[in-house]
Amino acid sequence: MRVILYTGKGGVGKTSVAAATALRSADLGYKTIVLSTDAAHSLSDSFNFPLGNEPRLITSNLWGQETDLAQTLEDNRRAIHDYLASLLAWRGVDDMVAEEIAFSPGMEELANLLYILHYQDEGKYEVIIVDCAPTAETLRLLSVPEMLSWWMTRLFPLGRKLITGVRPLVRTVTSMPLPSAEVFKSVEDLYSRLYRIHGLLTDDEKASVRLVVNPEKMVIKEAQRSFTYFNLYGYLTDLIICNRLLPDRVKDNYFQAWKDNQRKYHQVIEEAFAPLPVWDIPLFEQEIVGIPMLRTMAKALYKKKDPTAVFSQRQVQSIQKENRHYVLTLALPFSSKGEVSLIQNGNELTIQVSGFRRNVILPRALAGLTAGEARLEAGELKIKFQREKAKGSE
Numbered sequence: 001m002r003v004i005l006y007t008g009k010g011g012v013g014k015t016s017v018a019a020a021t022a023l024r025s026a027d028l029g030y031k032t033i034v035l036s037t038d039a040a041h042s043l044s045d046s047f048n049f050p051l052g053n054e055p056r057l058i059t060s061n062l063w064g065q066e067t068d069l070a071q072t073l074e075d076n077r078r079a080i081h082d083y084l085a086s087l088l089a090w091r092g093v094d095d096m097v098a099e100e101i102a103f104s105p106g107m108e109e110l111a112n113l114l115y116i117l118h119y120q121d122e123g124k125y126e127v128i129i130v131d132c133a134p135t136a137e138t139l140r141l142l143s144v145p146e147m148l149s150w151w152m153t154r155l156f157p158l159g160r161k162l163i164t165g166v167r168p169l170v171r172t173v174t175s176m177p178l179p180s181a182e183v184f185k186s187v188e189d190l191y192s193r194l195y196r197i198h199g200l201l202t203d204d205e206k207a208s209v210r211l212v213v214n215p216e217k218m219v220i221k222e223a224q225r226s227f228t229y230f231n232l233y234g235y236l237t238d239l240i241i242c243n244r245l246l247p248d249r250v251k252d253n254y255f256q257a258w259k260d261n262q263r264k265y266h267q268v269i270e271e272a273f274a275p276l277p278v279w280d281i282p283l284f285e286q287e288i289v290g291i292p293m294l295r296t297m298a299k300a301l302y303k304k305k306d307p308t309a310v311f312s313q314r315q316v317q318s319i320q321k322e323n324r325h326y327v328l329t330l331a332l333p334f335s336s337k338g339e340v341s342l343i344q345n346g347n348e349l350t351i352q353v354s355g356f357r358r359n360v361i362l363p364r365a366l367a368g369l370t371a372g373e374a375r376l377e378a379g380e381l382k383i384k385f386q387r388e389k390a391k392g393s394e
Contacts (some may be wrong), residue, residue, distance in 0.1 A: 349362055
C-alpha cells in the first residue's frame, strides 16, 4: 500500500493537486481512495461530486471521503469526549458549550488520520491520497504520536494508578467526575492506533509527504519551516510541487513583473529544497474543478510518470545530538569539498558551498544556538551548533 500526504499553506491549491493525483493513480489501474483531514472539506468541490462520511465511488478505481466528526466519534473515543464534556459541565460550563469544547482542537483531523490505519488493515485500497489541513495544523497533527508516546510511557501509568487509588476518597469530598476505566482504555486504544499510524507514515517505502507551494515569499517561508519539522519527526518529503506558474505564452507586458517575480522565487524554491525534485504546474485558463480539468492538471504535473512512485528516497536533512552539541546534516550530493560559508540570522541559516546555495529554517532547538564547525564529507554537510560563549569566558 502507498500513502501520499499533500499539504501546504492555505490557498496554494493542495486539494486540487491531491485530487488530480488520486485521479491519475486510479486511471493507471490502482484502487485509490482520496480523503480529507482538513476540517474545511473541499474535495467535493474539487471533483464537483458529492462526498460524505463513507467512501463513495467517484469513477473507475477511485473513491472519495469527507468525514463527519460526530459520526466518527461513535467508536470508543466517545468515552474520552463524554468525560471531558462532563468535567467541563461540573466546572459550570453550559452543557451545550461543554459539548462543543469537548471536541478538542485537532480531534477531527486526528480522527480522520486514523482512517489510514483502518484502510491498511482492510486491504481494499492500493493507494491512499490524503488532502491534509494547511501546514501548521498538519505539523501539529503529525507531532501528536511523538508527544503522546512520552506521556503514555512516563505519566499515564502513574496517573491511572493514582486515580484508581484515590477514587473512594475523592468521592467523599467532591462531586468532581473522575475518568473511568473505560476512559483509560479508550486512551490506551487511541495511543495504540497512533503508534501504528506513526510507524506507517514514517516508513519511507510506503509513505511520503508532498509540499505544494506557490512562487511567493510567504508561502515559501512556511513551506521551509514545515519541511524542517517533517524531517525532524521522521516523515519523508519526496517532492515539491510549484503551482500556478504563469506560462511562457503569456506575453502581455501587464504580467511581466509578476513573471519576473515568479522566476526569482522559483529559484529560491530550488535552492531551499535541493536536492528534492521541484515539479511545476502552470496557471490554467480556467478553474480546476471537475474530472476533465483535474486530468489536465495531472497530465501537466506528472506527464507520463506514475504519481505513486517515491521520487526521492532519502531524508535530505536531519538533526542528531552528539555529546553536548546538535549536528545538522544536509544532503549535498553534487557538491565537492570547498570553502563553506555560513550566515545565520535568527532561525534562518544560509549555506554557500562550491557554488551551491541553500537556505534552511532552523527548529526552535537550534534557533538559540550558533552554527560553528562545518564539514563536507561523502555528499553530506555536517554543521555543529553550540551555545555562544559569554564574553571573557574561556
